[in-house]
Amino acid sequence: MPDPAIQHAALKGLLSLPWPVLRLLSGGGVVYRGGRTLDPRFQFLARQARRTPSLATVTPQEARLASARMSKTLEGRIDPGVAIETLTLQTEAGALDARAYRPADQDAAAAVMVFAHMGGGVVGDLDTSHAFCGILAAVARCPVLSVAYRLSPEDRFPAGLDDVLAAYRWARSNAGRFGAPIGVAAIGGDSMGGNFAAVICQELRRHGEPQPALQLLVYPVVDVASETPSMTTYADAYPTSRALMAWFMGHYLGSEDDPADPRLSPIKATDLSGLAPAVIATAGFDPLVDQGEAYAKRLLQAGTPVTYRCYDALAHGFGAFTSLVPAADTACREIAGLVREALLGRLR
Numbered sequence: 001m002p003d004p005a006i007q008h009a010a011l012k013g014l015l016s017l018p019w020p021v022l023r024l025l026s027g028g029g030v031v032y033r034g035g036r037t038l039d040p041r042f043q044f045l046a047r048q049a050r051r052t053p054s055l056a057t058v059t060p061q062e063a064r065l066a067s068a069r070m071s072k073t074l075e076g077r078i079d080p081g082v083a084i085e086t087l088t089l090q091t092e093a094g095a096l097d098a099r100a101y102r103p104a105d106q107d108a109a110a111a112v113m114v115f116a117h118m119g120g121g122v123v124g125d126l127d128t129s130h131a132f133c134g135i136l137a138a139v140a141r142c143p144v145l146s147v148a149y150r151l152s153p154e155d156r157f158p159a160g161l162d163d164v165l166a167a168y169r170w171a172r173s174n175a176g177r178f179g180a181p182i183g184v185a186a187i188g189g190d191s192m193g194g195n196f197a198a199v200i201c202q203e204l205r206r207h208g209e210p211q212p213a214l215q216l217l218v219y220p221v222v223d224v225a226s227e228t229p230s231m232t233t234y235a236d237a238y239p240t241s242r243a244l245m246a247w248f249m250g251h252y253l254g255s256e257d258d259p260a261d262p263r264l265s266p267i268k269a270t271d272l273s274g275l276a277p278a279v280i281a282t283a284g285f286d287p288l289v290d291q292g293e294a295y296a297k298r299l300l301q302a303g304t305p306v307t308y309r310c311y312d313a314l315a316h317g318f319g320a321f322t323s324l325v326p327a328a329d330t331a332c333r334e335i336a337g338l339v340r341e342a343l344l345g346r347l348r
Contacts (some may be wrong), residue, residue, distance in 0.1 A: 004072035008323070011073065015041045015324050034233040036284040039313040041325045046238030046315075056247035060122050060153060067123040075127070076323020078134035081105065086126075089147070093166035097148040099126045100178060101137035110142035110343045111213040112180040114171045116164045116193030118317060120221075120248025121152050129190055132218075132319035132332050139336030142186070142343060143178035145171050149196075153251040158263060164189070164196045165203060168212070186214040186343065187276070190319050191240075191288075192248070194220025198266040198295065201275045211276040214342045218281045218335065219316050220292050222267045224249050225259035228290035237285050240316035245287060267295050272302040279338045281331070284312035307338050 015022070022040040023029060026047040031038035038046075055063040078084065081104035089096045113136065117128040126148050137144045149163035164187075171178075172185040189197040194217040201215050235242040253259065262269040278299055282292035289310065296308040311318065311331045318328040 004069070004075070007073045008075065012324055015044065031285075033285070034230070036312045038285050038315070039325060039327050041327075042238065042285065042313075042315045042318075042321075045321075045324075049238050054241070054244065055123070056241070056244045060151075060251055064123045064125075064151075067119065068125065068127065071125075071127040071130070071320065074131075074320050074323060076131050078131070079103075079138035082134050082137050084134075089167055089170050091163075091166035091170045093163045096163055096167055097126065098167065099130075099133070099146045101133050101144040101146070102178060103137045103141055103143075105141055106143060106179055107141040107343075108179060108181075110140065110180060110340075111184045111186045112143045112145055112171050112175045112178050113140070113186040113188050113214075113216070113339070114164070114168045115144055115146045115216075116149065116160075116189035116196045117146065118189070118191030118193055118219075118319075119151070120245070121157070121160050121192045121252040122248050123151070124192075129193070129319060131322045132190065135322065135329075135332045136188075136336045136339060139333055140339040140343060142339070143180050145178070156254050157252055157257055160192075161196050161199060161263065164193075165200050168200055184210070184213050186216065186339075187212045188214075188216030188218070188339075189220070190218035191317065192221050192252075194218055194292075195222060195264075195266065198222055199263050202262060202266055202269055202272075205274055211274070213276065214339065215276045215278045216335075216339055217278060217292065217295070218319060219283050219286055219288055220280070220295065221245075221288060222295045223265045223291040224253075225265045225268060226291075228294070230290040231287045234285055234287045234289070237287060238315060240286060240288070242287050267291060267298060272298050272304065275299065275302070275304050277305040277342055278307070279335065279342055280306060280308045281335050281338075282308075282310045283314045283316050283318055284310060285314065286316035288316060307342070309334065309338070
């Protein structure tokens, strides 16, 4: 098995080539679709990915191994001054592995952010969103608690959701352990983790519990019941395609589950009032871009403060590519800056 560090260095060198060269190596031309132009580095990565089997063609176990290898290959350095601690949370859902990120210049008034990683509910671990969690802690100046949750198909919906909700409640009660205000927490996630974050806000409201300080939804899955135009426009996008989304949902949902259940498709909730302020970010070259934007609009219509950004030239999962794609790093730092503003109460 090739050394991930060597693979990373080689890939970084290739992606540092001038854009015209990268496009030539990617088959030539500009990838323009749906009014958007794909970043040449993602264009090159997409071309390389076509040489390997899609995750949608392998077993969940094989997909997890491939995802873990990719995480190691993409892994960059965590921002200086961010301390990392691995711990086990004793929650109402059982023992959960977690990783805490604390910046040296942490704001004592900033709520702890509980974060759920991407992976369609089937793949992923604490390494999947490692780089983004480090950026989030450094720029937002808040402690970040990344949580590992049960995966499908061994543990189908709502097991992973229940784990993240339990971790959120634990963090809310134990925030002082991370130097944050007790009794409050923020919730966030990317892709399927964004689904969990959105659903948890609705679940807390349903149970009469206080809302999080903030909900951070990064290229979130908020509608598994409907087809939007972007599902067709970007059906073959890299690294997340319509076929891969169908594969994820085929493993995540049981035969008795209704895709229109708001706990699966939070955009299907009839009432979105009274939910936490939101920062929502989407990627342009992503089958999910329409639904993320639609959820932002629904929240705004319900009176929820929302800041929405779409990074047109980037692809789904860009948070994992910060060490290789400068535009992805810039986007993640902007998102973390928006979180900082929101935690300061400046979200409008």
